[in-house]
Amino acid sequence: MSLPNSENASTLENAMQLMIQTFHKYSGNEGDKYTLSKAELKEMLTTELGNYLGNPQDKEAVDKVMGELDSNGDGEVDFTEFIFLVGALTVACNKFFLEFNQKPAKEK
Known part of the structure; x- marks a missing residue:
């Protein structure tokens, strides 16, 4: 499998390449x-997902995320x-924006 040139890549292909590059x-x-x-x-978490995760500097929060992500228990992600984290955050954000957009407009 070869990765498409970013000039010829679709939006989703570019997003996939960015996830791979960000991980590495x-x-x-x-x-x-x-x-x-x-x-x-x-x-x-601090650099790339701070806006979505609140305070990723919090040691307990990082420990919790690490514990939830490290499905094989080897102490590393x-x-x-990593893709499960990105997927779960994307689902959560999608639900938030769907619910936010479905709220009725305030009556004047």
Whole structure:
């Protein structure tokens, strides 16, 4: 499988490439280049998802996210586990925006 040139890629293909690039921007800074350690996960959450996750600097919040993502219990987040996080956040945001847009307009 070859990745399309970003000039020829669709919006969804570009989004997929960005998810891959974002994961690898943080993975491998320490240890395994194919996984995110807790420190790498915290840096990624803070930098990339701070607007959606509230305060990702909170150690308990990072521990909770890590515990929920680390489905195989190895203490690291692999790409598949990372995709579950992005997917779950996307679903949550979609539900929020659907509900927000369905609220009746205020009467004047």
